[in-house]
Amino acid sequence: MLTHLRIRNFKAWADTGSIRLAPLTVLFGSNSSGKSSLGHLLLALKQTVLSTDRKRALHLGDANSLIDLGTFADCLHGHDMSLPLSFILGWRVPGGITVRDALASAKAKQFAGDQIELGARIVATSTQQPETEKFRYRVIDSGTNILEVIHSRKNGGGNLTSEPLRLVHATGRKWPAEPPEKFYRFTDRTLLRYQNADFLADFALQTERVFSQFFYLGPLRKHPERVYQWSGDTPADVGMQGESAIAALLAATQEGRQLNRGHRQRKQRFDTFIAAWLKELGVISDFSVKPVAKGRKEYEVLLRTHEDAPEVKLTDVGFGVSQVLPALVQAFYAPPNSVIWMEQPEIHLHPRVQSNLADALICAVQAWESGSPRGTQLIVESHSEHFLSRLQRRVAEGTIAKEDVAIYFVTREGQTAQLEGLGLNDDGEIENWPENFFGDEMADVAARMRAVQERRRKAAALGSEAE
Numbered sequence: 001m002l003t004h005l006r007i008r009n010f011k012a013w014a015d016t017g018s019i020r021l022a023p024l025t026v027l028f029g030s031n032s033s034g035k036s037s038l039g040h041l042l043l044a045l046k047q048t049v050l051s052t053d054r055k056r057a058l059h060l061g062d063a064n065s066l067i068d069l070g071t072f073a074d075c076l077h078g079h080d081m082s083l084p085l086s087f088i089l090g091w092r093v094p095g096g097i098t099v100r101d102a103l104a105s106a107k108a109k110q111f112a113g114d115q116i117e118l119g120a121r122i123v124a125t126s127t128q129q130p131e132t133e134k135f136r137y138r139v140i141d142s143g144t145n146i147l148e149v150i151h152s153r154k155n156g157g158g159n160l161t162s163e164p165l166r167l168v169h170a171t172g173r174k175w176p177a178e179p180p181e182k183f184y185r186f187t188d189r190t191l192l193r194y195q196n197a198d199f200l201a202d203f204a205l206q207t208e209r210v211f212s213q214f215f216y217l218g219p220l221r222k223h224p225e226r227v228y229q230w231s232g233d234t235p236a237d238v239g240m241q242g243e244s245a246i247a248a249l250l251a252a253t254q255e256g257r258q259l260n261r262g263h264r265q266r267k268q269r270f271d272t273f274i275a276a277w278l279k280e281l282g283v284i285s286d287f288s289v290k291p292v293a294k295g296r297k298e299y300e301v302l303l304r305t306h307e308d309a310p311e312v313k314l315t316d317v318g319f320g321v322s323q324v325l326p327a328l329v330q331a332f333y334a335p336p337n338s339v340i341w342m343e344q345p346e347i348h349l350h351p352r353v354q355s356n357l358a359d360a361l362i363c364a365v366q367a368w369e370s371g372s373p374r375g376t377q378l379i380v381e382s383h384s385e386h387f388l389s390r391l392q393r394r395v396a397e398g399t400i401a402k403e404d405v406a407i408y409f410v411t412r413e414g415q416t417a418q419l420e421g422l423g424l425n426d427d428g429e430i431e432n433w434p435e436n437f438f439g440d441e442m443a444d445v446a447a448r449m450r451a452v453q454e455r456r457r458k459a460a461a462l463g464s465e466a467e
Helices: 035-050 188-192 199-212 245-254 270-281 319-333 351-366 385-397 441-466
Strands: 002-010 013-015 024-029 085-100 110-124 130-141 144-154 157-163 214-217 258-260 286-291 298-304 339-343 377-382 405-413 416-422
Touching (some): 002 035, 024 351, 024 385, 035 199, 035 377, 188 199, 199 214, 245 270, 258 270, 319 351, 351 377, 385 405
Antiparallel strands (some): 002 085, 085 110, 130 144, 144 157, 286 298
16 A cells, blocks of 8 residues: 655646555645646556566556657756656565574574665656666555665666675675666676675565556546457456446356455355446446357446336436546456545436545445455545545544545646645544635625615616516
8 A cells, every 4th residue: 555655747736745545545736737647657656567578667658558758858847858757666575574684694694674675766868768867666564664765876886885785795796786767676697796796686676566556547437338349358457538338247256256345244245246336336227247158259238217217328318428438447446555646426316425435435445355454555536526525524534534534635836736735524524625625615605695686776777667
């Protein structure tokens, strides 16, 4: 689970400041305020991890990548090529992490923590390509720095330092370290030049694990289809447009996955679990996915909008069902301890359904599978005051702890985005409600009243003239 994030000099962000990331983190803000670009950087980092090119500091994207950010100049704040793009990302390690000094047997030479923090600084080369100037790992235990490793580029080579664990050169190999690979890796040559640097490879593996479990669902989902193809494969996720949502649902069901909404609650088969939430949201009465015929790989999504309504295909009902289905499937399909970034999961939904969706996403971060908490983390971009109102209510009712929720409001001043954390108390009240958070409601009310009074005044004047 991600614990904190800070980004500098990326698109509209000069500096986000440190962002606390809770199990359920929600970002609000006007259109083009800059909130989506936070997730876009994480997507770029993920595709860099997946890239086979170890010399590429940041994979900005192409036609076949997760995201295409354009040129490095397009990514930098104000397109200023003299600025470094930097970030700090922290995450909690399931089971913790322990670093041992291979040259010491005493337990005092162990460095254990429950979190890892990775910070990187990426600059432009003379050809305006991104290059990692340095990156830093920290092992953190209960908020205290236990171990720090800094790997930087120096005089065409690299420089590597570690404190308080001291790295010792291998005999006859006291050459400088190699430059950093990507934004987080130590080269194999660098590791071989030290007697006790094997643990550094574990840091890179931890980074790769985190990004392998980072998933993104965009704001525009694919249109529903009358027939879906599925030949038994297991997709990694539902896809950025939800195009693999039905395949994911079928795969999870075939694998016998069972979920429950919390400890000691009733287990349900995956497809039954999703159908129950669709019904609870209030968008359908009955839901099923069936092959068009026995032995075929074509499937139909069939549903009833009301109990007495005929069964119809997904394409024959309102658009909202097909848009919320990928969000539900992704929230519960992702592997345990995954991080899911969603943009506008409430799109095309009725206000009542938007409220109920908050309950479904609260459930997603609290659900269990195979006898253990799933540990899912959701980062949600939303424009829905109904979603927020239900979330506030559930905090007040104790359904979810205020510490498990983080709410932010993004604004834009000229070229620079600003991020404001909203304080949520035990009663579910926001203690620092931003001005014009969901528009100026009081101004609309006042303007409407003035219009009514003016209309009545004119009507009275016309009546007087008629007399």
